[in-house]
Amino acid sequence: MRLEVDSLSFSLKRFFNKKLPQEKNNSKIPRHVAIIMDGNGRWAAKRGLPRTAGHHAGMVALRRTIRAANKLGIAVLTVYAFSTENWNRPQAEVDFLMRLPSEFLRTDLPELRAKNVRVMMSGSREGLPEYTLAAVDEAIASTAGNTGMVLNFALNYGGRAEILQAVRRIAQAVAEGQLQVEEITEQTLQQHLYTAELPDPDLLIRPSGEVRLSNFLLWQLAYAELWFVDVYWPDFNGEHLQAAVEAYGRRDRRFGGL
Ligand code: V0D
Numbered sequence: 269m270r271l272e273v274d275s276l277s278f279s280l281k282r283f284f285n286k287k288l289p290q291e292k293n294n295s296k297i298p299r300h301v302a303i304i305m306d307g308n309g310r311w312a313a314k315r316g317l318p319r320t321a322g323h324h325a326g327m328v329a330l331r332r333t334i335r336a337a338n339k340l341g342i343a344v345l346t347v348y349a350f351s352t353e354n355w356n357r358p359q360a361e362v363d364f365l366m367r368l369p370s371e372f373l374r375t376d377l378p379e380l381r382a383k384n385v386r387v388m389m390s391g392s393r394e395g396l397p398e399y400t401l402a403a404v405d406e407a408i409a410s411t412a413g414n415t416g417m418v419l420n421f422a423l424n425y426g427g428r429a430e431i432l433q434a435v436r437r438i439a440q441a442v443a444e445g446q447l448q449v450e451e452i453t454e455q456t457l458q459q460h461l462y463t464a465e466l467p468d469p470d471l472l473i474r475p476s477g478e479v480r481l482s483n484f485l486l487w488q489l490a491y492a493e494l495w496f497v498d499v500y501w502p503d504f505n506g507e508h509l510q511a512a513v514e515a516y517g518r519r520d521r522r523f524g525g526l
Contacts, residue, residue, distance in 0.1 A: 290455070290458065290467060290468070291467070292523055293467065293470050293521075294521065296516075296517035297340065297341055297342065297513065297516075297517070298342060298469075298470035298471040298493075298513060298516050299342070299343045299344060299467050299470055300342075300343065300344040300345075300346065300466060300467050300468065300469040300470055300471075301337060301342050301344070301345055301346070301469065301470070301471045301472075301473065301509075301512075301513075302345075302346040302347075302348075302469040302471070302472045302473070302484070302485055302488075302489070302492070303333070303345070303346070303347050303348065303472075303473045303474075303475075304348045304472070304473070304474040304475075304478075304482065304484055305326055305329070305330065305347055305348055305349065305475075305501045306348075306474060306475055306476040306478055306500075306501055307322075307475055307476025307477075307478075307499075307500030307501045307502070308322035308323050308325065308326040308500070308501055308502055309322050309323075310322070310476065310500055311325060311326075311500035311501065311502040311503065312325070314500075319361055320361065320364045322500075322502060323364065323365060323368065325502035326501050326502050327368060327371075327372055328502070329501055329502050329503070329504045329505070330347060330372075331375075331376060332504075332505055332506060333345070333347075333504060333505075333506070333509055334376075334380075334385070334417075334419060335506070336505070336506030336509045336510070337417065337509060338383055338385065338416070338417050339506075340509070340510070340513055342417060342513075343417060343418065343467075344417070344418040344420060344466055344467065344469075345417060345418070345419055345420065346390065346420040346421075346422055346463075346466075346469060346485070347419075347420070347421060347422065348422045348425065348482075348484050349368075349369075349421050349422060349423045350365060350391075350422075350423045350424055350425070351422075351424075351425060351426060351482065351483060351484070352391075352392070352424060352425065352426035352429055352483075353426065353482075353483065355395070366396070366397050366399070366400045367399070367400075369400050369403040369404050369407075369421075369423070370399060370400070370402070370403035373403050373406065373407050377406075377407055377410065377411075380407075380411060380419065381410065381411060381414070383416060383417070384414045384415060384416030384417075385411060385414055385416050385417050385418070385419050386411045386412065386414040386415070386416065386417070386418050386419065387404075387407040387408050387411045387419050387420075387421070388408065388418055388419070388420040388421070388466075389404050389408065389420070389421050389422075389423055389462075390420055390421070390422045390423070390425055390430075390462035390463055391421075391422055391423040391424040391425035391462065392424045392425070392426075392429065392433075393424070394424070395424060396423070396424055400423075404421070404423065418466065420463070420466065422484070422485070425462070425484070426483050427481075427483045427484055427485055427486030427487070428483060428486065430461055430462055430486075430487070431457075431461075431486065431487055433460070434457050434460035434461055435457075437460050438452060438456060438457065438460060457487070458487070461487060461488065463485070463488055468488045468489070468490065468491065468492065469485060469488055469489055469492045470492060470493065470516065470521075471492060471493050471495060471512060471513070471516045472484075472485075472489055472492045472493070472494050472495065473495045473496075473497065473508075473509070473512050474494070474495070474496050474497070475496075475497045475498075475499050475500060475501050475503075475504050475508070476498075476499070476500050476501060477496070477498045478496075479496050491521070491523050491524075493515075493516050493519050493521070495512040495515060495516070497511075497512070
């Protein structure tokens with residue numbers, strides 16, 4: 269019996285590219301791909317369209333990318349949908365963005381469910397409108413039992429704020445005597461992040477020509493391969509994802525060792 273369980277977990281790992289979280293990934297296929305969906309506004313401006321049209325086109329690109337990632341056997345796809353800095357945009361644009369989760373789920377949730385995709389959110393619930401949270405919560409609840417690809421929306425997410433919150437919670441546990449300072453490790457911090465249950469991203473993709481992290485997954489991206497592609501997000505497609513994944517497969521990841 270013991271042997272069967274072991275070989276089952278071995279075949280799960282092998283064929284579904286699903287090692288335990290926090291295990292190093294030496295596979296040619298990235299387990300976890302993170303994407304900064306950047307360039308929607310510029311895509312629209314180039315066409316003389318309002319920025320909202322760019323966000324809409326960005327949602328179509330997201331749908332395409334989810335399908336492509338699922339076909340490639342990627343276990344986790346994290347997409348940066350809204351950063352904590354995005355609140356500084358004009359109120360009308362923020363209002364428009366906040367309605368996209370419910371629109372996206374109306375159009376795409378049936379397909380996500382049929383494909384066994386599990387929806388997650390990484391970010392702060394604070395400040396998000398009730399209707400945005402309701403849509404996200406519905407997506408999470410109705411896919412909670414799914415065992416296929418994880419689709420993780422970074423929404424109202426900021427990397428420094430995430431680390432700060434983790435530090436505060438750890439400090440609180442120390443203050444309450446539940447934890448000794450000497451017991452705090454990298455794992456302790458990792459376990460207090462929104463992504464505690466996920467492996468770290470193996471590959472970060474940023475379209476639109478910008479070459480920076482913009483406060484995205486600061487802790488988690490420590491050893492990620494970075495891939496920058498010079499198309500605006502609404503023009504991103506399965507072939508761009510494939511090219512990034514192939515480049516990833518050619519890179520030699522040593523995690524600081526030899
Ligand atoms: C706009 C391109 C899906 C990037 C994609 C609230 C900018 C389209 C969602 C979504 C946005 C989020 C959570 C969820 C389901 C869907 C989304 C925002 C922006 C910001 F559970 N697309 N999308 N959320 N855009």
